[in-house]
Amino acid sequence: MNVVNREVVAPGRVRLKWSVAIAALVLAGLVVHGIVQRHDNVTDLQTLANEESVPQVQVMMPVPGPATRSISLPGNIKAWNTAPIYAQVSGYVRKWYVDYGAFVKAGTLLATIDAPTVDEQYQTALANLDVAKTNSTLADVTAQRWKALAGTEAVAQEEVDVQVASAAVKKAQVVAAQHEVARYHALEGFKDIVAPFDGVITSRDTDIGNYVNAAGGDVSSHGAADDLFSVADIHEMRLFVSVPQDYADMLKPGLEATFTLPQYPGRQFKATLSTTANAFDPQTRTVITELVAPNPDHLIWPGTYATVHFVIPTNRSVLVVPEQALLFRDQGMQLAVVGPDDKVHLQNVTLGLNLGQNVQVLSGLKPTDRFMVNPSAGTLEGEKVQIVSGVPGIAPQTTIRTSTSEPAHPGEEQQANVAVAKNDPK
Numbered sequence: 001m002n003v004v005n006r007e008v009v010a011p012g013r014v015r016l017k018w019s020v021a022i023a024a025l026v027l028a029g030l031v032v033h034g035i036v037q038r039h040d041n042v043t044d045l046q047t048l049a050n051e052e053s054v055p056q057v058q059v060m061m062p063v064p065g066p067a068t069r070s071i072s073l074p075g076n077i078k079a080w081n082t083a084p085i086y087a088q089v090s091g092y093v094r095k096w097y098v099d100y101g102a103f104v105k106a107g108t109l110l111a112t113i114d115a116p117t118v119d120e121q122y123q124t125a126l127a128n129l130d131v132a133k134t135n136s137t138l139a140d141v142t143a144q145r146w147k148a149l150a151g152t153e154a155v156a157q158e159e160v161d162v163q164v165a166s167a168a169v170k171k172a173q174v175v176a177a178q179h180e181v182a183r184y185h186a187l188e189g190f191k192d193i194v195a196p197f198d199g200v201i202t203s204r205d206t207d208i209g210n211y212v213n214a215a216g217g218d219v220s221s222h223g224a225a226d227d228l229f230s231v232a233d234i235h236e237m238r239l240f241v242s243v244p245q246d247y248a249d250m251l252k253p254g255l256e257a258t259f260t261l262p263q264y265p266g267r268q269f270k271a272t273l274s275t276t277a278n279a280f281d282p283q284t285r286t287v288i289t290e291l292v293a294p295n296p297d298h299l300i301w302p303g304t305y306a307t308v309h310f311v312i313p314t315n316r317s318v319l320v321v322p323e324q325a326l327l328f329r330d331q332g333m334q335l336a337v338v339g340p341d342d343k344v345h346l347q348n349v350t351l352g353l354n355l356g357q358n359v360q361v362l363s364g365l366k367p368t369d370r371f372m373v374n375p376s377a378g379t380l381e382g383e384k385v386q387i388v389s390g391v392p393g394i395a396p397q398t399t400i401r402t403s404t405s406e407p408a409h410p411g412e413e414q415q416a417n418v419a420v421a422k423n424d425p426k
Helices: 002-052 116-148 157-189 245-250
Strands: 068-085 091-096 109-114 192-194 199-204 229-244 256-260 269-276 286-294 305-313 319-322 326-329 332-338 344-348 350-354 358-363 370-372
Touching (some): 116 157, 245 305
Antiparallel strands (some): 068 229, 068 305, 091 109, 269 286, 326 332
16 A cells, blocks of 8 residues: 555656746746846837937038128108298198199199288388488588588588488488388299299198298288198108118219119119218118119109118128027027037137128138038037938928039029927927
């Protein structure tokens, strides 16, 4: 019985040991597999992180500036001559003869004024002149008689001198009376309102029966004087433009410009520089510039708003870059230049004229330098970058130089609106 029991128990223990050993081996294999897979994952993540830590950027090279640059500025148009017409005598408007928009010649009668006070004063001046002449004639006769008696015992020499002086006084009074008559005669002429020069009537601010005050012609009148008409000479027009200080160097004799008017879309008019104020307004840093525009067809009206276009030559030897390529740091303006080793160098540059979307670089940049088109604010010195030609969703590159093997042609133009190609496009 005992022998049989030992033979039955031994195989079960062996199987148990093998099961435990196999389970241990499986568990060890799973642990090793997990460790290996985790290491591989960490390695892959590290590789991916290293790759993504290098930003993809788009670079370009500076190009020569444009042969010309243009600037458009607002302008105001005024007539060649403008004259408000005032009354020089007080009275009532008897009649007006021209209205808005009428073309008149110099001396054309515009209106007449009924001024009875001036008429009466003129007649009084004429009567005073007659009295003065009569008194002068009588004084002359008397003086001649006294002079004939001079040297006799009938009259004293003192009396003779008095009569001669009195005659001279009367003669001077005649002259004064003549001037008074001439004054009122001129005022009589001012009852007719006439055009001072050839032009167009731009305003009529009176009507029949209106009372008008003299604007200095009648010293006895009081009250404010309003202009009755306004006449503008529009054979040529004056175009006034406030030119910024940055563009003042273009204001030279013979400068020509074109301008457009809202009422004539698609049509351009020409103007020529006449003069400038030769001084800047300290508030706006602009200089008042006057141009002259011919107006033979009278299409241009005074008071019109205009957009004035200037086209001026520039120095093509000065390199230009897009504005978005600039970095403003504590050290000043910089460009993110990418070297042959694809590492960033923050290069200080000196800027020139602003050409709109591009800007001139006067120093600090070579024609063969490559720089980032739109660097981020966090771009660092020595940072490694990956150069790409373009990324979908980013503004396409057109006519830009991306390597030193592409020469700059005189007619090429730099793209104005390009963006950096990064993993995080803005």
